[in-house]
Amino acid sequence: MSEYQPLGGRILTRPVLALGFIFLIGLFFMFVRFTEGMGAASNLNGGYAWGIWVVYDVMVGTAFACGGYALAFLVYVFNRGQYHPLVRPAVLTSLLGYALGGFGAFFDMGRFWQFYEIFLPWNWNFNSVMLEVGLCVSAYILVLAIEFAPALLERLGKKALLRTLNKVLFLFIALGVLLPTMHQSSLGSLLIAMGHKVHPLWQVEHLHPLLALLSALIMGFSIVVFEGSVSSVGFGRRSETHLLVKLWRVLVGLLAAFLLVRFAVLGFQGKLGLILAGDFAALMFLLETALFLVPLLILLSPAMRARGSRLLFAAVSMLLAGTLYRFNAYIITFDPGPGYGYFPSAPEIMVTLGVVALEIMAFLILVKLLPVLHREEHA
Amino acid sequence: MKRRDFLKAALGGTALAASAGAEARPNLEPAPEAVGMLFDATLCVGCKACVSACKQVNGMPPEIEGGNAAWDSARDLSGDTLNVIKVYRNGSAAVKDAEVDGFCFEKRSCMHCVDPGCVSVCPCTAMRRDPVTGIVTHHPDVCIGCRNCMVGCPYNVPQFEYDKLFGQIHKCQLCNQAGVERIDKGGMTGCAEACPTGATLFGSRAALLEEAKRRMALKPGDVYPYPRGDVRKPDSFHEKAAPAYKRHIWGEKEAGGTNVLHISAVSFDKLGMPPLGERSAASIAESVQHTIYNYMALPAIALAGLTYVVRRNSGDGDEGGES
Numbered sequence: 023m024s025e026y027q028p029l030g031g032r033i034l035t036r037p038v039l040a041l042g043f044i045f046l047i048g049l050f051f052m053f054v055r056f057t058e059g060m061g062a063a064s065n066l067n068g069g070y071a072w073g074i075w076v077v078y079d080v081m082v083g084t085a086f087a088c089g090g091y092a093l094a095f096l097v098y099v100f101n102r103g104q105y106h107p108l109v110r111p112a113v114l115t116s117l118l119g120y121a122l123g124g125f126g127a128f129f130d131m132g133r134f135w136q137f138y139e140i141f142l143p144w145n146w147n148f149n150s151v152m153l154e155v156g157l158c159v160s161a162y163i164l165v166l167a168i169e170f171a172p173a174l175l176e177r178l179g180k181k182a183l184l185r186t187l188n189k190v191l192f193l194f195i196a197l198g199v200l201l202p203t204m205h206q207s208s209l210g211s212l213l214i215a216m217g218h219k220v221h222p223l224w225q226v227e228h229l230h231p232l233l234a235l236l237s238a239l240i241m242g243f244s245i246v247v248f249e250g251s252v253s254s255v256g257f258g259r260r261s262e263t264h265l266l267v268k269l270w271r272v273l274v275g276l277l278a279a280f281l282l283v284r285f286a287v288l289g290f291q292g293k294l295g296l297i298l299a300g301d302f303a304a305l306m307f308l309l310e311t312a313l314f315l316v317p318l319l320i321l322l323s324p325a326m327r328a329r330g331s332r333l334l335f336a337a338v339s340m341l342l343a344g345t346l347y348r349f350n351a352y353i354i355t356f357d358p359g360p361g362y363g364y365f366p367s368a369p370e371i372m373v374t375l376g377v378v379a380l381e382i383m384a385f386l387i388l389v390k391l392l393p394v395l396h397r398e399e400h401a
Numbered sequence: 402m403k404r405r406d407f408l409k410a411a412l413g414g415t416a417l418a419a420s421a422g423a424e425a426r427p428n429l430e431p432a433p434e435a436v437g438m439l440f441d442a443t444l445c446v447g448c449k450a451c452v453s454a455c456k457q458v459n460g461m462p463p464e465i466e467g468g469n470a471a472w473d474s475a476r477d478l479s480g481d482t483l484n485v486i487k488v489y490r491n492g493s494a495a496v497k498d499a500e501v502d503g504f505c506f507e508k509r510s511c512m513h514c515v516d517p518g519c520v521s522v523c524p525c526t527a528m529r530r531d532p533v534t535g536i537v538t539h540h541p542d543v544c545i546g547c548r549n550c551m552v553g554c555p556y557n558v559p560q561f562e563y564d565k566l567f568g569q570i571h572k573c574q575l576c577n578q579a580g581v582e583r584i585d586k587g588g589m590t591g592c593a594e595a596c597p598t599g600a601t602l603f604g605s606r607a608a609l610l611e612e613a614k615r616r617m618a619l620k621p622g623d624v625y626p627y628p629r630g631d632v633r634k635p636d637s638f639h640e641k642a643a644p645a646y647k648r649h650i651w652g653e654k655e656a657g658g659t660n661v662l663h664i665s666a667v668s669f670d671k672l673g674m675p676p677l678g679e680r681s682a683a684s685i686a687e688s689v690q691h692t693i694y695n696y697m698a699l700p701a702i703a704l705a706g707l708t709y710v711v712r713r714n715s716g717d718g719d720e721g722g723e724s
Contacts, residue, residue, distance in 0.1 A: 061563030068478060068560050071551035099707065101714040132546020132561050132568060139543045145525040149687045152549045153524035154694065192715050196707035204700060211689055215522050215553045217656070217682030218675050227685055231693065358557050360673050361477055 026110055026173065026393035029257060033387055041383040048376010051369035055129055063369040069362025070353070077352045078374050079126025081209050082345045084159065087119025088242025089249065090166060091202040095239070096272065098195050105265065107396035110173060111253070112246055114394050117166040118381045124163050126377060127156075151211045158205035165201060168194045173392045203235065210234020213351055221355035223296050223307045226287045233347075236280040240314075241344040243273055247337040251330060253395070263330040270321045273340070277318040281311070303355040310350055313343035425688035428657035428681045429516040432535030435606035436575065436584060437513055437652075437660030438593055439613055442667065443498050443644040444600035444627060445506035447486055449473065454595035455484040455510075458576055458583070477509070480562035483573040484510040484592050489672055498644050498666035505665065507672040508601065510592070511558045511573035513537050514681070516657030519550035519559055519572075521683035527570075528559075534584065535606070535660050536577050541569040555656055555675045555682070589631050596629065599639070604632035606660045613650045613664050619643035657681035 055063040066073050089112035096102045097109055131137055139145050140156045147153055169191070175184040210230035213220050226233060247269060250262040288294050297304055317336035326332045353364065366374075389395050452473050456463060461481050466474035475482040487509055492502035517537045519528040527544035530537050539550075539559070550559040550570060562568030576591050577584040583591070593603035602609060612632050619625055623643045628635030644666045651669050652659035655677040665672060693699055 057566065059564060059566040059568060060561075061565075064563075066563060068551065069557050071548035071561065094711075098711040098714045103714075127547075130547075132548055132570075133541070133544050134546065135567070136543075137545050139525050139527075139545050142525075142543075145527075145543050147520075147523055147526045148694075149521050149683075149690065150524040150549075151686060151690055152522055152547055154690070156524055156547075192712040193708060195715065196704060196711045199707050199711070200700060200704050203703070207693075208690075211686065212522075212549070214686035214689060215518055215549075215682045217518070217555060218677060219552065219555075228689055231689065358552075359675055362557070 025107075025397050026176070026395065027397045028177070028393050029390045029395060031390055033390060035386070038383055038386055041379040041386075044372075044379035045376045045383065048373045048379065051373045052129060052376070054369060055373070060130075060132065063367070063373065065364055065367040065370060067362060067364065069358030070356070070364035072352060073364060074353070074366045074370060074374050075126055075130040077348060079130070079377055080123045080159075081348045081352065083119055083123040083126060083377075084209070085206065085238045085241040085344055085348070086245055086341065087116045087123065088202060088206065088238045089113075089245040090116030090169070090198065090242075091206075092239055092242030093246060094195055094199050096269075098192075099199060104268075108246055108250060108262070108265065110170075110394050110396070111249060111389065113166060113170050114173070114388060115245065115249065115385060117163075117170050118384050120159065120163050120166055122377050122381050124159060126374075127159070129373070151208050151215070154208045155205050155212070158201050158208070162198070162201040162205065165194050165197045169198055173394055177392050202238070206238035207231035207235040209238075216356075219356055219358050220351055221303050221357065222291075222293050223288065223303055224351040224355060226284075226291070229283060229287045233280065233283060236276055236283070237344045237347055240273065240276045240280060240340050243269055243276070244337040244340040244344075247333060248341065251334040251337070253389075257389075257395075259395070263333065267327055267333060270327050273336075274318060274321050277314055277321075277340070281314055281318070284311075303350075306346070306350050306354055310343060310346045313339050313346060317343070426684050426691065428679075428684050429530075431515045431606055431658065431660070432531065432533060434533050435515070435535035435660050436604065437535070437606045437609055437662065438575075438590060439602040439604070439609040439632065440508045440661065440663045441600050441602075441616065441627075442505055442507055442663065442665035442672070443646070444598045444641075445486065445508065446598055446600075447488065447506045448597065449486050450595040450597060451508070451592035451601055452482070452484055452486060454591040455573075456482075458581060458591035459483055478558060479560050480564070480568065480571050482560075483571060484508065487673065489667055491671075500667050500671060503667070505667040505672065506600075507665070508592075508663070509556070509558075509673075510661070511537060511575070512556055512652060512659035512661045513573075513575060514555075514657065514659050516681035516683050518553040518555060518656075518681070518683045521687060522549040522553035524549070531577075534575075534577070536575045536584070537572070538574045538578060539570055539572050544570060546570070553683070555677055593630060599627045599629035599635075602628065602632045603630065606662075608632050609662055610650070610653060613653075613662055616643065616664060617646055617648055617650065619646065621645040654679045657684065 051063050060066060064073060093105060093109050093112045097105050128134055128137060171187060172184055210233055213230050214227055247266045250266045253259060254262055297307055317339045320326045320332055320336040452475060463473035464475040464481055475485050478485055487507050489505040489507060491500060494504040496503040498505050513536060517530055520530050520537060525543045525545055527540045528537065528550050548561055551561065559570045559572045561570050575584060589603035593601045609632055621643055624640050625643050626638040626640050628638050630636035646664060646666055647668055651663040651674060652661060
């Protein structure tokens with residue numbers, strides 16, 4: 023008998039219907055994008071070629087989907103088997119997040135009908151960070167699908183296939199740690215070539231890959247904490263706070279490392295004065311830093327981190343911190359030069375919300391149909 | 402592997418990456434027979450004959466604003482405009498080439514970087530630098546439309562046709578793209594040919610740089626024979642007193658240099674040129690990328706280590722329910 027079980031119950035609950043409605047609105051504007059072109063559905067322009075479809079759907083979306091990555095690191099690399107019950111739901115969220123991130127990349131692609139050109143080896147430009155991102159994210163989506171396959175095979179009762187898969191699964195788990203390390207760092211490296219367009223407070227050049235990776239891990243562990251807290255409330259399951267709270271050491275380490283590198287590089291580059299410039303960018307920097315710092319303080323306090331609500335608050339703060347870090351660098355303080363501005367259009371926002379709604383909807387339905395959540399232990 | 406060992410190894414790898422990053426790839430050097438243009442803002446009278454000629458050569462429609470169909474109203478580069486003349490205005494805008502209470506014209510078109518960001522970032526090699534002429538070309542047949550070239554260009558030159566469902570990237574290809582091939586045939590760019598004052602000169606990068614340096618050496622008021630057309634075999638000259646040039650040849654060194662050079666009497670930051678150092682962003686990005694992915698050695702070692710550790714930590718793989 024599996025240690026996981028489907029939740030069962032009604033599929034079309036009110037939250038699912040509400041999310042479905044948002045998804046349909048998004049779908050309508052996706053239809054507009056695929057019939058009239060990108061200009062009809064977005065405010066993208068010559069200076070801001072990347073808007074929320076890239077920065078939210080791909081960069082933030084896949085960082086939110088780093089739960090599977092973060093847990094694989096913890097469980098299989100650092101051999102912390104007690105976190106095993108959290109792995110499967112995290113892998114499902116990762117699969118959904120990355121699949122929809124890939125879909126986001128597709129509808130943001132200006133020449134979507136020849137997307138396959140990036141997969142043809144004779145086209146490859148090995149100097150391109152984008153090549154690494156494109157190939158590596160695609161490969162990881164496949165790896166996640168294989169990592170999640172046992173849930174489906176168990177449900178379908180394909181025992182022989184499941185046994186065979188389990189024999190080689192370690193290889194895919196190893197890839198599942200390597201590939202996100204590669205492309206999550208590359209999602210930061212993309213900023214290097216943008217040079218002066220990236221605000222000096224965010225242009226850390228050689229250290230982009232490290233900061234992007236650290237923040238992706240922070241967001242990955244945060245989403246595990248967030249999901250654990252929310253699903254124990256939403257599905258009326260036993261609280262997993264006792265397990266989640268033990269993640270504090272890892273998160274403190276990651277947060278401290280991120281802030282240390284962030285400030286050290288600014289000091290080294292002689293840009294610390296810009297933090298006190300009192301302008302809009304400085305304000306955004308301070309807000310972003312506060313979102314990283316507050317959870318660090320919460321997690322350092324034994325009394326605060328023991329409380330489920332504070333832990334959830336810390337997780338939300340870290341998710342917002344990583345999100346704002348990406349938005350600040352790529353959009354909010356990004357300056358391509360005179361004559362250009364960008365704020366996402368309503369259809370652009372609705373497409374993104376539609377994708378997020380689809381992701382949550384799929385999670386809510388799949389945990390009821392497939393053995394994803396850990397079987398509760400009864401006394 | 403113990404956690405401590407793993408962390409040590411990870412830190413070691415990072416340190417290795419960081420130290421190797423110090424031996425970065427330098428900026429690219431100009432192509433052996435690099436061709437380009439020299440734009441002298443002090444000679445430009447804003448007639449936009451170059452804009453018009455560019456559209457004719459490249460088969461692009463004029464941009465019409467309101468009901469005015471008398472001239473091309475393009476204000477910036479776009480999917481329909483590869484070359485545009487912009488104006489700097491200050492105060493009363495009475496005096497040409499004065500920073501205060503003056504005005505100045507500035508050309509915007511592809512600078513044909515010596516170390517082009519667009520070429521470096523393109524995943525599908527849809528942007529290429531000609532190994533002989535240094536001309537930066539675009540090849541839509543392999544382009545997926547990720548638009549990394551647009552964000553990777555310091556000058557916002559590549560432009561995507563957002564208004565079309567099946568749009569493409571457009572940029573100046575120095576009138577040498579397939580079907581036009583003016584340079585290969587010994588000709589010059591449409592804009593340089595059309596320019597009545599010689600504000601836009603065509604030529605080899607080396608000859609243009611020499612010409613720019615001669616002008617930098619002029620004292621204001623010195624009479625100088627300004628050539629028109631191709632700097633190596635000018636169509637004609639006109640004599641004119643030299644203006645008070647800023648001693649700065651844009652594109653000699655900026656981000657590795659450009660094949661299209663600009664000189665002016667108004668400083669370039671006022672003309673909307675970006676704040677660039679001498680090192681190209683592309684060279685930094687490639688240094689980082691090739692340090693991490695050199696022969697895929699680091700990822701291969703990491704995968705071997707991970708496979709070993711994961712296999713050990715997930716049992717012998719015969720237990721069910723792993724995921």
